[in-house]
Amino acid sequence: MSFELVELPALSRFTVDRREQLRGDAERIAQLWPKARVLTVDGQGRTLVADRGTRLVDRPAVEFGDEPPDDAVLLGERDGVAYWAVPVAGDETEVAAPAGRVWARPELTDEPQWLDLRTCGALLDDTGAGLFTSAVALFHWHRSARFCAVCGGAQESVKSGWARVCSRCGREEYPRTDAAVICLVHDGADRVLLARGEGWPAGRYSVLAGFVEAGESLEACVAREVEEEVGVEVGEIRYLGSQPWPFPRSLMIGFQAVADPAVPLRLADGEIAQARWVSRADVRQALEAPGSVPDLLLAPGASIAYRMIQSWALAG
Incomplete structure (x- = not known):
């Protein structure tokens, strides 16, 4: 007996356009930024989610300045709206989650609360699940790729957060899978x-x-x-x-x-x-x-x- 998956896995869903060309198109990014939406993600890989874990709470991009912050990552575009994510420090969120894997799930509420991907990934809609998954993956990579693997020089984020370049030898590095x-x-x-x-x-x-x-x-x-x-x-x-x-x-x-x-x-x-x-x-x-x-x-x-x-x- 063989079988097939009845639906896509929860974190495989994605609806926005994530083509590489947009990430280096400074003119297009500038055009989209005033209407863009931004997710905030903390160091524990959590973001604000409301309506019992079903809706991401994003913010207008203009709250973060006239252009994307240096540490922002572009998640994609849909219907003329660009979606970004920015990392936030622990003191900007509620009490930090304990280190390591947490098996117990928090009680879900209608009010915004900081949740991780394991908790709400299956509850979000297709767009929300894809955006949150990409943001968590990218920020994990940025935290572990601060220095060049060849010369040890400090690396900086480029291409809207989808690459890092060494300030010493110029080597480019891309997210690992x-x-x-x-x-x-x-x-x-x-x-x-x-x-x-x-x-x-x-x-x-x-x-x-x-x-x-x-x-x-x-x-x-x-x-x-x-x-x-x-x-x-x-x-x-x-x-x-x-x-x-x-x-x-x-x-x-x-x-x-x-x-x-x-x-x-x-x-x-x-x-x-x-x-x-x-x-x-x-x-x-x-x-x-x-x-x-x-x-x-x-x-x-x-x-x-x-x-x-x-x-x-x-x-x-």
Whole structure:
């Protein structure tokens, strides 16, 4: 049994024109700036969102000056409106979020509140999800690329935030993307293999994933990662779809594969805490009523893992 994604993953949605030519067109940027809209993003990757996580709160560009600030990034244009993002310091937002991944989700309100992409990515409309995802990815990159990898000189943002140039040797650098595979392994019938990573909350399960190594194809990576993490061989590897995952700079490339549930699982020490085969009926119930199936909390809606699990559950 094979299946396809029922919808685009939440963070794969994008509606604005992000062609490279606009980023270096100073005249066009100047024309668009007076009517542009600007997102503010803090150091924790959060922006202001209202209406219970469904609407980005942007601001008129003119509030930031007569032209884009040096640290602004151009996200794209739609219907004659340019969308930008600017970073803000922690003291301009509410109490800073704790470092590291936070599993508990804040209570959503109608009033504007600072939310991260994991919390609201699946709740935003297509435009909002795409803008926020791009902004988070770009600011992660800018924070980690302050110095030239060749000579160590300080780098400055150019091309509307889509490149950095070294002030010493002139080398240009562009945003990095790390390829990672994510694979839903099933038995070809009505069971799916789910795993819980070390450090995850009790009962939290998802599909298997890992980074692509140098000189490795995507399909080879799928086979290697599944064998390394749970000790089973897979076949019938098929592409499903992809999604940016800017934590900090991954592109998740989704696959499905088939394995034999009779093969004993061998878990990667220090990486996989638990793994088990789960029936389609239990997965459907866990999706429809989170928390209703004991010891089975599934991936959140902003992740491609959620869309993969949902699509498999509906395919039978």
